Amino acid sequence: MTCKEAYRYFLSIACTLLILGCGTSGNGVSSSSAGSTGTSNKIIVDNPTLDLTDYLRRVPGVSVAGSGPNAFITIRGINTLLGNPSPLFVVNGVRVGRNFSNVYNLVNLHDVSNIEVLKGADAAFYGVEGGGGIIVINSKM
Template sequence: MKLKKVIFLLALSQFIFLFTKAQTLLVTGKVVVFDSIPVVNANVIVKSTKETVKTNHLGVFKCECNEKDKLIVIAKGFNKYTIKVKKKSNELIGKLKLAKIPKAEEIAINKGHILMIESFKELAKKYSGQKDYSKYTSFMDIIRNEFPTLQISNGEIIIRGKSSFYGSSAANIEIDGVMTDYSALSNISPTNIAKIEIIKGSDAAIYGVRGGNGVVKITTKK
């Protein structure tokens, strides 16, 4: 009886091993940012086993996991990303995004995650909404060429058109979150401007009375 029991347990364990092995997949994947830039040395963690593998110089990784498993991708300077494993997938793709933290771009580069540095910087600028205003000589020059629907009158920027009242129609100016006056515009170098937003209508309601004539919001390069 004892021998039969041992044989049965051995057979059962062998069956469980083979069944588990049959459910295991060897998968290949790639981790990128901006759809084309490989992310190097990113940690890819298999959720079911906690095994960790790293992406190579092409952003490629290989690992064993279960069907319908999840892979957690972690890299400094990027948001955590989850890849869902599917049995019929030929290649898994992890599309990372830069984390919304100060100097995320620099962190990613300094940690060795990016080899295509120039292309990465160029795309980071494009996707962040930053524009290159270095070809202009002054802020007012930018307004005249990039925002032709706005008016410039007596050195002031008018968004909604001149008011029929005696009060000023000039838009308010915000630089890096601080409301300021027009004299500050002469101190801004076009090469140091990352983004210009024209805020008007209901969007300007957050500024209260000061947003009545709209707001020119300027973000400089940190």
């Protein structure tokens, strides 16, 4: 087996484990939906005078180091194959990347309805990109 074949084999096993949601547990904030293999925490944005990092600090399992656009966000209990522990940010269904500074400057909390954190099987919808977890930000419609 060549190195390239071994790498592909390793990735296929790792992706399978990601899809199965190994090592996840459910915790709720305002409302939560915990499946047998994944965790989803949703918080309602009810005070737009707070900072986006203030809301993320309220979610169990989310670590926020610093504040403002320079904050570093991680989801505890997540190990990623890509080497980047930052979660993928999704705003209104559009993947905007892992750079929190861009998301911070893009999102106006006056327009935000809720913020949802996905990990385990719930994040598998996003494939390998979901390995570090997903933070979904939804606007009021």
